Amino acid sequence: MSAVEVMPAQLLAGLELALQARGLSLDYADRRALDSVHLQVPSRRVTALIGPSGCGKSSLLRCFNRLNDEIAGCRVGGEILLFGDDVYAGAIAPPELRRRVGMVFQKPNPFPQSIVDNVAFGLRLAGIRSRLELDDRVEAALRATGLWHEVRDRLAASALQLSAGQQQRLVIARALAVEPEVLLMDEPASMLDPISTLRFEELVVALRERYSVLLVTHNMQQAARVADYTAFLHAGRLLEFDTTDHIFTNPRLRETEDYITGRMRETPLR
Amino acid sequence: MGLVLRLRRVTRRRDHGLWLAAGAVGLSLLALLVIVCVLLRQAALAFLPAPVAELRWHSNGIEQVLLAAVVEQDARELIVRASEWQRRGTGYQRIRRGDLVSLTWPADVMTWRLRDGRELHWRSAATSVHEAYAALLTQAPAGFSADPAGQVDIVAVNQLSTAGVVRIALQRAWLFVCSGPQAGAGVFPALVGTVVLVLLMSVLVMPLGVLLALWLHEYAGGRRSARILRAAMANLAGVPAVIYGLFGLVLFVDGIGGGLDALLAHKTPQWGGGGLLWSALTLALLTLPVVVVATEEGLGRVPDGLRQAALALGATRAETLWHVVLPVARPALLTALILAIARAAGEVAPLMLVGAVKYAPALPVDAEFPYLHLSRQFMHLGQSVYDLALTGSDAPRDTAQAYAAALLLLVVVVGLNAAAISVRNRLRERTRELST
Numbered sequence: 001m002s003a004v005e006v007m008p009a010q011l012l013a014g015l016e017l018a019l020q021a022r023g024l025s026l027d028y029a030d031r032r033a034l035d036s037v038h039l040q041v042p043s044r045r046v047t048a049l050i051g052p053s054g055c056g057k058s059s060l061l062r063c064f065n066r067l068n069d070e071i072a073g074c075r076v077g078g079e080i081l082l083f084g085d086d087v088y089a090g091a092i093a094p095p096e097l098r099r100r101v102g103m104v105f106q107k108p109n110p111f112p113q114s115i116v117d118n119v120a121f122g123l124r125l126a127g128i129r130s131r132l133e134l135d136d137r138v139e140a141a142l143r144a145t146g147l148w149h150e151v152r153d154r155l156a157a158s159a160l161q162l163s164a165g166q167q168q169r170l171v172i173a174r175a176l177a178v179e180p181e182v183l184l185m186d187e188p189a190s191m192l193d194p195i196s197t198l199r200f201e202e203l204v205v206a207l208r209e210r211y212s213v214l215l216v217t218h219n220m221q222q223a224a225r226v227a228d229y230t231a232f233l234h235a236g237r238l239l240e241f242d243t244t245d246h247i248f249t250n251p252r253l254r255e256t257e258d259y260i261t262g263r264m265r266e267t268p269l270r
Numbered sequence: 271m272g273l274v275l276r277l278r279r280v281t282r283r284r285d286h287g288l289w290l291a292a293g294a295v296g297l298s299l300l301a302l303l304v305i306v307c308v309l310l311r312q313a314a315l316a317f318l319p320a321p322v323a324e325l326r327w328h329s330n331g332i333e334q335v336l337l338a339a340v341v342e343q344d345a346r347e348l349i350v351r352a353s354e355w356q357r358r359g360t361g362y363q364r365i366r367r368g369d370l371v372s373l374t375w376p377a378d379v380m381t382w383r384l385r386d387g388r389e390l391h392w393r394s395a396a397t398s399v400h401e402a403y404a405a406l407l408t409q410a411p412a413g414f415s416a417d418p419a420g421q422v423d424i425v426a427v428n429q430l431s432t433a434g435v436v437r438i439a440l441q442r443a444w445l446f447v448c449s450g451p452q453a454g455a456g457v458f459p460a461l462v463g464t465v466v467l468v469l470l471m472s473v474l475v476m477p478l479g480v481l482l483a484l485w486l487h488e489y490a491g492g493r494r495s496a497r498i499l500r501a502a503m504a505n506l507a508g509v510p511a512v513i514y515g516l517f518g519l520v521l522f523v524d525g526i527g528g529g530l531d532a533l534l535a536h537k538t539p540q541w542g543g544g545g546l547l548w549s550a551l552t553l554a555l556l557t558l559p560v561v562v563v564a565t566e567e568g569l570g571r572v573p574d575g576l577r578q579a580a581l582a583l584g585a586t587r588a589e590t591l592w593h594v595v596l597p598v599a600r601p602a603l604l605t606a607l608i609l610a611i612a613r614a615a616g617e618v619a620p621l622m623l624v625g626a627v628k629y630a631p632a633l634p635v636d637a638e639f640p641y642l643h644l645s646r647q648f649m650h651l652g653q654s655v656y657d658l659a660l661t662g663s664d665a666p667r668d669t670a671q672a673y674a675a676a677l678l679l680l681v682v683v684v685g686l687n688a689a690a691i692s693v694r695n696r697l698r699e700r701t702r703e704l705s706t
């Protein structure tokens with residue numbers, strides 16, 4: 001299946017591409033999870049990735065920051081480009097790549113350290129030692145996620161004392177602190193309450209100004225609310241890619257329509 | 271099998287399970303209590319001042335008089351311990367009940383326990399130590415002399431109040447803990463040796479065990495070498511301790527130590543004999559499986575999400591381990607240390623082969639450079655228990671002191687563990703929210 005079939009020609013014409021997957025396939029020790037996936041993630045846009053559980057969304061995300069390298073027996077074929085550079089060709093070392101491509105996980109995973117230390121974690125790894133610069137960038141990251149006003153008085157408190165919603169925004173701040181170019185988000189709002197989810201969505205829309213976001217979600221309304229483009233992944237294949245409006249109002253494929261309308265989905269609409 | 275089934279049926283009904291569990295806990299506590307009580311009771315015999323009797327009896331038609339503590343008695347005879355004018359353990363006598371004329375407890379008996387553990391009894395109504403000592407000299411056999419300077423342990427033993435008995439017993443117990451073997455089998459050097467040995471063992475085993483566990487858990491995966499190492503650990507854990515002693519003797523003392531001596535051209539063996547370092551290494555080997563297993567289990571409990579988070583932020587594997595995994599696993603590391611200490615502190619058999627001795631001329635730590643003397647032989651509480659109980663020359667007293675040394679060993683083990691546990695609890699406090 002080529003790129004032309006899954007997306008309308010000229011859809012992304014003129015846009016800078018942050019990430020590109022070309023003929024990407026991925027095999028775990030005992031099964032194939034992705035099969036010749038072509039995906040283009042435009043820069044400074046929010047792209048949603050939807051599809052039934054187990055279709056390979058997380059696996060695909062982990063290809064973009066090479067987190068799959070850590071899984072024994074996992075083999076990746078094809079090409080991944082980050083702003084035109086081949087990620088697997090060895091031009092970019094994985095730690096460097098992961099600083100440029102941040103990731104937020106489904107379950108909020110702050111380190112059992114203070115709030116500051118959490119946000120400063122990536123900065124310290126990057127070799128920043130100056131107190132002043134650390135403080136500045138921690139504050140900027142916390143402001144960007146709207147957390148600053150809630151935690152400014154207890155920066156030294158344990159991050160584990162925050163609510164789930166705050167924790168998720170904290171780990172986003174942690175990812176933003178190292179100023180990545182791309183942000184991968186794997187069902188980041190699935191464990192949040194409705195209010196936190198709302199705040200999170202506002203945050204994603206705001207991030208669009210500076211970052212390229214690839215967001216995996218099970219929540220169709222969320223995709224509709226925040227994403228410019230939506231990709232539909234099914235059984236390890238990318239079946240359709242279009243503007244979010246198009247996908248939700250006028251999908252080209254039967255499978256996409258079935259999934260969106262809930263005939264093929266295990267998790268109900270929220 | 272039937273019993274297990276029946277227990278299961280009983281425990282399914284909640285109340286019965288609760289009672290069984292409570293019973294098990296109670297039984298364990300009771301057993302512990304009994305052990306401690308037995309130790310305490312026996313150890314007390316070593317320190318409580320024994321009342322002194324005046325015995326009169328006929329021996330070959332001649333009447334004899336003797337001041338002595340009654341050590342043992344049955345229907346036929348008494349075993350008593352009279353004044354030890356020359357050496358410790360020389361005052362024992364056996365008296366047949368048939369020969370006995372009278373046995374009284376005169377109020378004016380004085381008892382002096384000398385620093386070397388000997389006891390002298392005499393009669394004197396003196397009120398000051400100096401007067402009492404003067405009276406002693408008039409009653410002592412010719413040639414006796416001892417310097418009472420600084421001795422306060424001269425007491426009117428038959429007139430002591432309960433508080434007085436307790437005070438003297440505590441004084442003697444304290445002397446036992448903080449003096450050397452010259453003073454009637456004090457165990458201070460053994461106490462120091464035990465603590466230093468366990469600390470050194472901890473310092474040696476923890477880095478090695480944690481590194482092994484890290485390799486096994488974080489790097490090796492299901493590799494064959496990892497499976498072999500795990501199997502080796504499981505089997506090593508079951509090897510009797512004395513085998514480790516033999517191993518240490520061959521590998522460390524004779525092999526490495528002997529080699530070192532040859533290399534450094536020592537005329538008298540310095541490293542080629544048993545010593546503190548070799549003993550600590552032997553114990554480290556002994557406790558390695560415990561540390562590896564407990565650490566690996568702790569690493570397994572570190573949420574995978576934390577590793578992923580660190581990697582996704584650009585941390586290398588080593589950085590992830592150092593900055594995230596190990597700090598989170600710290601309570602488990604301390605658990606490993608606690609288990610290692612518990613196993614090592616009570617171990618005696620292997621040490622006898624690689625460095626613990628009945629009498630060491632110097633402590634393994636002192637004020638002299640390099641402060642910690644790794645090649646010195648040392649004394650150990652476990653060894654003291656063994657020596658006192660089985661090879662003492664003064665059985666009634668030494669046996670009681672063996673119990674006292676055992677009690678002290680127990681206190682050391684519990685103390686070291688309590689220290690580690692309190693550190694662990696403080697760490698747990700900090701990472702408690704993580705498990706939810």
Ligand SMILES: Nc1ncnc2c1ncn2[C@@H]1O[C@H](COP(=O)(O)OP(=O)(O)O)[C@@H](O)[C@H]1O
Nearest residue numbers: 028029033052053054055056057058059060071
């Ligand atoms: N670490 C792994 N090892 C082996 N198989 C995996 C692993 N992770 C995911 N898979 C398999 O790959 C397929 C895709 O999984 P995943 O990418 O997690 O799907 P999604 O995120 O869309 O639910 C599933 O069949 C899953 O069982």
Ligand SMILES: [Mg+2]
Nearest residue numbers: 057058059186
């Ligand atoms: Mg997933």
